[in-house]
Amino acid sequence: MNNGDKYAQQDFERIERYLMGEMDPAERADFEQELSGNTDLQTALEHTRLLVKGIEYAGMKGMMDDFHSNIPDHSNETEFTQTTLKTIKSRVIPYLVAASILLLVVFGAWWLTNLQPAHEKLFARHFQPDPGLITPMSGGADYQFYSGMVDYKSENYENAIEKWNRVLEQKPLNDTLSFFMGVAHLANNDIENALYNLQQAITFDQSEFLDDAWYYLGLTYLKKGKKDDALKAMKESGHDNAAAVVRDMEQLKN
């Protein structure tokens, strides 16, 4: 080491012990007293503090990128859709202005009956939120969950979601929670979170909610317009209405 090595390993480790709270009160008092008169030591402490913080930052960044790869990636689709919309707007509008009156008169009736894309019509026809669970009147450990269930059944989906998020802070995810969170998000028009939760729900392969989870996952894909994924999911489901949805979707394809 050259003279850049101002701090012997022992001095460094002493600073480190201080930063990590490993000094006993006596040692700590000594250190702080020495610190007040010693600017070199103050600098060394500040630098080490920053380095440790930087390392924590590096560790966290690595973890966050890893977490991010666990999020269902719709980014390509969203950007593509946005770019496509912009292109359509800039090229089609001049022509639309010229032909708009003609369009309205001639195609008005046709436009009205086909306002909704087919897959959305199909979704609307089949989607009913799951009826939910019986809610006992008593309090107890699952109070928060059942309180959310009351909101869910009253169609206050945002409140239900908020309460269930709090349950998730206390307990690990289970099949019931991921299923109802998924359906609540779907009813609340939050497709991304619906997908995330229902994709979790289907991983509990002993669950009594498995058929329902596949069914609602299929409906979520349908609402999103991902017909192949919707069909695949729907075919996995033993839900009473799954076969009817599959039939309708197969007709749609033709």
Add this chain to the structure above:
Amino acid sequence: MKDNSDKTAFIDKLISGDEDSLKHLYVNNFAPVKNYILHNNGTVEQAKDVYQDAFMTTWQYLKTNGFNESSPGSVNGFLVRVAKNKWLDYLRSSTYKKTTFLTEKIMENTENEVLNFADGQDEDDARLKRIHDAFRNLGDECKSVLINFYFHKKSMKEIAMLINIDEASARNKKYRCMQKLRELALGD
């Protein structure tokens, strides 16, 4: 009340760097932030950057201040609001040329302290990014030793075993890696 003590347990896990808890917090809250940013002149890349920035700030805030039990809502809502406000800050900044009149007020009263805390972080931020860049240029063994000790809080004994040396050598290695990092990052 059970509600608060369980909330506290979750906060404690986040602060101690428990990976499952952090992952849960991260994955569950990206979607609303992304949607907000996309609907407010942002891109998906920007959403990711802002979200990670907010996540970092939230984590550091929790480590320094804990989470106020009387705060309404959960850490989830808190994180989302921090992210939205970071985006608003960016939109109001001089780097964003358009003049957009923003009327949204998202933060609730108890969270002004988070904004102040976040501002205080900005001074450190530039240096932290430099340290992060320097860190990436360290050798794999140094990176592993430092992350395991300072971030994952592993013992020196464990770290020594991971790289097949004795504890004293591992401690010396940690010291030399820190020196290297100091030289690269702070020009010491």
